[in-house]
Amino acid sequence: MSRILPITLLTLRSILREKVALCMLALLAGVLFLLPSGLEGDGTLSGDVRMYIRYTLGFSALLMAGMTLWVSCASIATDLTNRRLHMVLTKPVSRWQLWWGKWLAVTILISILMTLSGMVTLWRVHQRVGEESLSEHDAAVIQQTLITARTPVDVPEKDFREEAVQEVKSRLESGWLPPGQMTEEEVILQAVLYLRTLEFSARAGEEASWTFALAQPVGEGELLQLGLAFDGTSMGMTSLQGTWVLGTPDAPDLAVIPITGSPSGTEVFPFNEQGEFDGATSITARFTLDGEEGRMVFFKPATGVRLYRPGGRFAPNLFRAVILYTGLLALLAALGVATSGMFSLPVACYVTAVFLFMQAFSGVVSEVIELESAALTREDIPAMERVLRETRVAAFKGIQLALRPLRLGQPLERVASGERIAPGEVAGTLGLRFLPLLSVTALVGGGLFLRREIGGAV
Amino acid sequence: MMSEEPIVYTQGLQKIFKDFWRRPRARAVDGIDLSLKPGEVYGLLGPNGSGKSTTIKVLLGLLHPDGGEVRVLGRPPRDVQVKSRVGYLPEESYLYPYLDARETLRFYAALFGLKGELREQRIDQLLDMVGLAHTGRRRVGEFSKGMARRIGLAQALINDPDLVILDEPTSGLDPLGTRQVKDIVSALAKRGKTILLSSHLLADVEDVCDRVTILYGGKVRASGPIRELLQMANNLQIKLGDLPDEKREELLTALEGVLGTRPDIEPTRRDLETLFLEVVAQARRETGEGSGTREEGELAGFLQ
Numbered sequence: 175m176s177r178i179l180p181i182t183l184l185t186l187r188s189i190l191r192e193k194v195a196l197c198m199l200a201l202l203a204g205v206l207f208l209l210p211s212g213l214e215g216d217g218t219l220s221g222d223v224r225m226y227i228r229y230t231l232g233f234s235a236l237l238m239a240g241m242t243l244w245v246s247c248a249s250i251a252t253d254l255t256n257r258r259l260h261m262v263l264t265k266p267v268s269r270w271q272l273w274w275g276k277w278l279a280v281t282i283l284i285s286i287l288m289t290l291s292g293m294v295t296l297w298r299v300h301q302r303v304g305e306e307s308l309s310e311h312d313a314a315v316i317q318q319t320l321i322t323a324r325t326p327v328d329v330p331e332k333d334f335r336e337e338a339v340q341e342v343k344s345r346l347e348s349g350w351l352p353p354g355q356m357t358e359e360e361v362i363l364q365a366v367l368y369l370r371t372l373e374f375s376a377r378a379g380e381e382a383s384w385t386f387a388l389a390q391p392v393g394e395g396e397l398l399q400l401g402l403a404f405d406g407t408s409m410g411m412t413s414l415q416g417t418w419v420l421g422t423p424d425a426p427d428l429a430v431i432p433i434t435g436s437p438s439g440t441e442v443f444p445f446n447e448q449g450e451f452d453g454a455t456s457i458t459a460r461f462t463l464d465g466e467e468g469r470m471v472f473f474k475p476a477t478g479v480r481l482y483r484p485g486g487r488f489a490p491n492l493f494r495a496v497i498l499y500t501g502l503l504a505l506l507a508a509l510g511v512a513t514s515g516m517f518s519l520p521v522a523c524y525v526t527a528v529f530l531f532m533q534a535f536s537g538v539v540s541e542v543i544e545l546e547s548a549a550l551t552r553e554d555i556p557a558m559e560r561v562l563r564e565t566r567v568a569a570f571k572g573i574q575l576a577l578r579p580l581r582l583g584q585p586l587e588r589v590a591s592g593e594r595i596a597p598g599e600v601a602g603t604l605g606l607r608f609l610p611l612l613s614v615t616a617l618v619g620g621g622l623f624l625r626r627e628i629g630g631a632v
Numbered sequence: 633m634m635s636e637e638p639i640v641y642t643q644g645l646q647k648i649f650k651d652f653w654r655r656p657r658a659r660a661v662d663g664i665d666l667s668l669k670p671g672e673v674y675g676l677l678g679p680n681g682s683g684k685s686t687t688i689k690v691l692l693g694l695l696h697p698d699g700g701e702v703r704v705l706g707r708p709p710r711d712v713q714v715k716s717r718v719g720y721l722p723e724e725s726y727l728y729p730y731l732d733a734r735e736t737l738r739f740y741a742a743l744f745g746l747k748g749e750l751r752e753q754r755i756d757q758l759l760d761m762v763g764l765a766h767t768g769r770r771r772v773g774e775f776s777k778g779m780a781r782r783i784g785l786a787q788a789l790i791n792d793p794d795l796v797i798l799d800e801p802t803s804g805l806d807p808l809g810t811r812q813v814k815d816i817v818s819a820l821a822k823r824g825k826t827i828l829l830s831s832h833l834l835a836d837v838e839d840v841c842d843r844v845t846i847l848y849g850g851k852v853r854a855s856g857p858i859r860e861l862l863q864m865a866n867n868l869q870i871k872l873g874d875l876p877d878e879k880r881e882e883l884l885t886a887l888e889g890v891l892g893t894r895p896d897i898e899p900t901r902r903d904l905e906t907l908f909l910e911v912v913a914q915a916r917r918e919t920g921e922g923s924g925t926r927e928e929g930e931l932a933g934f935l936q
Contacts, residue, residue, distance in 0.1 A: 180742035184728065191730035257726040261787070264692045265743040266716035628694040 177267045181275025182282070185249060189283060198241050202287060205233040206294045219312075223302055223320050227295065231586040234291045235499060239530060242284050242503045246510025247522040249276040250623070255519070260629050273511060273620040280507040285500050292496040296489055311447075318397045319444045323491035323594035324482035326401070327386045327457075331476055332373065338365035359551040363544070374478045376416070376461050378469035383460040385423075386481040392454045398446045399482040400459060401591070406437035406471035413437055414471060415464040420445055422454045437471070442482070442592065457481055485594030494595045495585035501608045502585075506530060508612050512619020515626065533577060543570045637706050639795050639826040640668040640691060646699030647686050647850075660686040662850035663700065668795075668828060673821045675841035675858070676830040683850040684830040685723060688799055691828070692720055705795060716744060719793035723800045723830075725784030729773025733764050733783050736772055737790055744791040757932035758786040761816075777804035785813065789820075792934055796820060797828045802836050811909060814840050819931045838862070871900075 189195045210226050250272070253259045262272065303316055342361050346352075352361045376382035392398065406414050418431040429445045451457065459479065463471055473479050485491070509529055513522035532539075546567045550560065585595055647661040661683045668674045676684045689695040690702060693710035707714045727736055737755045746754065759765040762782035767775075772783055781804050788796060798817070802810040817827050817840045831837050837844060838858060845855040854861060875883070880897070888894045930936075 176745055177743060180739055184731075184739055188728065188730060257722075257724070258728060260694065260722050261720070261726050261740075261784075262743070263694060264715060264718065264720040265740060266712045266745075267743050268712055627696060629689050 177271045178275040178278065181262075181267070181272055182279045185276055185279035186282065189245065189279070194245065195283070198245075198283075198287060201237055201241075202234065202291060205237055206230055206291065206298065209233060210298070219303070219308070220316055220320055223299060223316065226302065227299060227320070228587075228590040230295050230298070231590045234288075234295070235584070235586045238284060238288060238291070238499075238503060239506065241287070242280065242506050243510055243523060243526050243530060245283065246277075246280045246507040247514050247526055248519055249280060249511050250514040251517065251519040251522050254628070257629065263628055269515075269624045270620045273515060273616065273623055276514075277504075277508055277511045277616070280511065281500075281504045284503045284507065288496050288500045288503070289493075292492050296492060299488075315397075315444060315447075318484065319399060319442055320592070321488040322592060323485040323488060323589075324399060324592045325485035325594045326477075327388060327481040327483060329384075329386060329480075332370075334366045334369040334373070335362070338362050338369055341365050341369070357548070357551045357553075360548045363548045370475050371472060374473040374475045376463045376471050376473075378463045378465045378467055381460050381462050383458060384479050386457045386459070388455050388457065388483075392446065392451045392457075392483075394452050395449055396446060396452070396484060397444050398451060398457070399592075400431065400443045400445065401441070401480040401482050402443070403440045403474040403478045404438060404471050405474075406469070408472065409468075409470045411437040411465075411469060411471065416471070417462050417464070418443070419460045419462075420451075421458050422451065423456055423458060426458055426460070440591065482592070488589075491594055492589050494597060494600050495589040498585040498595060498600050498603060501604045505608055505611055505615070508615040508619065512615055512622070515619060515623030532573060539570050539574050539577065543567055543574060546570070636670055638667040638703070639670055639705060640666055640674075640828060641703040642666045642687075642691075642700060644700035645687065645690065645697055645702060647683075647690055647695060648698045660850050661690070661697075664845075664847070664850070664852055666845065668826050670794075670826055671821055671824045672842045673817055673827040673829060673840050675837040675844035676828065676847065677832065677834065677837060677844055678847035679832060682847040684847060685799060686850075687847075688720075688797055688828070688830055691797065692718070716791065717794045719788035719791060719796045721781075721784045721788040721796075721798045721801055723803065725780040727772045727780055727783060730771055732769050732771050733759060733767050733775075733786075736783055737786055740787040741790050746790070754790055754792075754932065754934055757934060758789060761930065761932045761935075762786050762812075778806055778809055781805050782809065785816070789816075789932065789935060793825065795826045795828070797830075799830045800832075801829065802831065802833055807909065808912060810836065816931060816935075820935065823935065 209229060213222075213225050213229055250259070253262070259272075263269070299321060303313070303321065308316070339362055342358070342365050352358075356364075400418060400420065404414075414433060414435060414437045416433045418433060419427055419429070420431065421428040428450045431443050431445065433441075445451070459481070461479075463469060506526065506529070510522065510526045513525045516522070517525065546563055549555075550563055550567065555563070588595060643665055645661055645664040645666075646659070648656045649658045649660055651657045664683070664687060666674075666687075676687065678684050686695065690697050691704055691709055693708075693715070702709055705714050705717055728739070731739065734755055737758060738751065741751045741754065756765070759767075762785055764779060764782055764786075767779070772780060775783065781801070785798075785801065788798070796817075798813075801813050801817075805813065814836060817829065821827055821840075821842075827840075829837065829841060841858050843855070843857050844861065846853045872883075884894060884897065
């Protein structure tokens with residue numbers, strides 16, 4: 175440690191004195207202070223606050239990922255280019271110590287900036303809410319719907335396969351022919367996707383319904399929330415009008431929530447303000463879309479219609495997300511430092527950016543595997559194409575396996591939508607996923623750096 | 633008499649630079665044998681591209697040898713324990729431009745595990761020794777090349793090393809700095825330190841080195857004690873003190889009788905370096921210090 179610390183301090187000093195930290199702070203200040211002034215909410219205080227939280231956290235996350243990538247990739251590569259490492263590595267410092275020293279510096283820097291970002295966001299939100307003279311009731315609603323943490327009620331995901339098989343079978347019996355050269359498996363897969371989409375959609379004039387079974391009955395005065403993520407633009411809708419009716423199986427019409435406005439978005443509607451749902455163990459939600467026949471709105475499958483219960487205070491939840499995201503950035507920093515020890519700055523940035531990109535789009539990888547695997551069930555595929563497809567599936571499965579520990583579901587985005595991040599999740603993710611990955615990255619990165627020759631180009 | 637283990641030992645050292653596809657591109661070092669004894673000043677000479685710096689980088693563990701044997705202080709050069717006993721001044725002083733002189737030395741001292749009072753004492757002494765004690769908070773990025781070389785030299789000595797490797801140590805230095813480096817090298821050698829000095833400034837090497845190896849094309853072309861290499865057996869020189877004119881004439885006549893021809897005679901000349909040092913010393917006494925480096929101090933106390 176006595177050799178690692180001087181390297182860490184030197185790296186931090188270079189970030190400070192070469193004005194890198196200043197640039198980072200200026201960009202972060204832009205995101206935290208200037209960006210919100212350019213945003214226009216729906217004119218309500220809750221709309222403004224919601225937009226502020228969502229955009230500042232979203233942009234902070236993006237900015238911090240970019241900064242981490244740049245600083246970590248420059249950490250060793252720049253010293254190699256400027257030949258400063260020639261002097262350092264002739265001192266009694268092992269390359270492992272140099273590697274850890276650089277990583278520690280980047281991690282300290284991003285931890286400080288992430289904490290700062292979280293604190294400013296929190297302060298600005300409370301300041302914004304405090305500016306308005308709100309009634310006690312309105313303040314409580316904002317407190318409980320925006321500046322809060324909530325947990326979604328788990329709904330077991332429905333398996334549509336059996337239904338899809340039946341649907342395909344009955345269609346084939348009635349003389350229907352599948353398009354192109356699709357195999358039965360491909361047709362079933364398409365049918366599953368179709369039924370799943372249908373389950374989370376509503377047609378004009380028809381009632382769509384959902385039921386949420388609660389593990390614990392609704393407490394006295396417990397504010398519940400209905401969370402919606404929807405999109406009607408694919409059906410050409412320019413505005414959306416409809417009505418949600420909430421209740422219990424015994425009393426299905428306890429609360430009515432009229433919806434009007436944008437055809438797509440993410441909204442949260444609080445209910446049970448009067449305590450009419452107190453003691454309920456099951457909640458029903460029915461939706462009727464207004465307008466002419468043929469109009470349709472789609473909710474995000476699985477998460478588009480959710481029932482939320484209170485899950486704690488906003489501030490601790492935000493900081494748990496900050497810790498989780500900082501952990502992810504620390505892992506990105508490890509990769510950046512590792513590539514920095516092997517390649518020049520542009521190549522190191524490129525390699526790390528590809529990783530970042532893949533991490534962000536890791537969900538797409540699963541879909542590709544699913545579709546490619548289904549296509550492979552065809553028997554009439556030419557041998558060469560089959561080999562190519564099989565190779566592609568194998569490669570994507572490898573990527574999926576490598577990225578699995580990193581699938582976080584964007585902690586800052588989750589906090590912006592009010593979702594609670596449990597302390598156990600933070601500890602588990604950091605301890606069981608990030609720490610082993612960090613060790614592996616350090617082992618590979620440090621090991622390759624150990625083999626690298628310094629000053630070979632004479 | 634016991635044979636002492638060499639401080640630096642290479643046998644058939646080879647280094648081949650390869651391209652991306654691992655194909656040999658240049659044979660930079662080709663079978664070099666070196667053996668440095670404790671307390672000697674050893675010169676590595678050669679034109680640009682002769683393999684001097686590559687050999688040094690292999691000795692420092694920065695490059696891996698492709699063949700032959702290398703031992704530094706009895707161990708492989710990449711051993712961290714070896715590095716704690718070695719001081720190195722590269723051909724260019726690759727310093728961190730955002731640090732000042734004291735911070736630079738503090739950083740390198742920390743890498744050697746030096747702390748507290750001892751570290752600060754050494755830094756004070758070294759800054760004084762290289763004439764940069766007055767630079768204060770000025771960052772080394774603003775230093776002249778000569779000043780940067782001096783800091784480079786100071787960092788190479790901060791750990792009181794047993795082996796000092798100096799790559800072109802006088803490059804960029806004014807004659808005063810050059811003289812000082814040579815004095816430091818001599819003083820360190822007297823203390824039993826081993827110095828490996830690489831240079832193509834032959835006069836500097838001649839002044840301080842006990843033995844030299846001349847490289848060309850990565851191979852040893854000549855090697856041995858400098859006196860032996862420079863000795864010309866058939867050419868003699870007689871040094872005389874101050875002689876009156878009549879005595880000089882008498883001597884020349886006698887020599888003419890012995891040799892058959894009258895020998896050339898001319899007064900002894902000082903070398904330019906000596907003249908320069910005298911003039912600057914005089915100027916300093918008259919006008920005081922300039923804004924760059926100041927008059928160098930004594931050899932740092934911990935090195936004496």
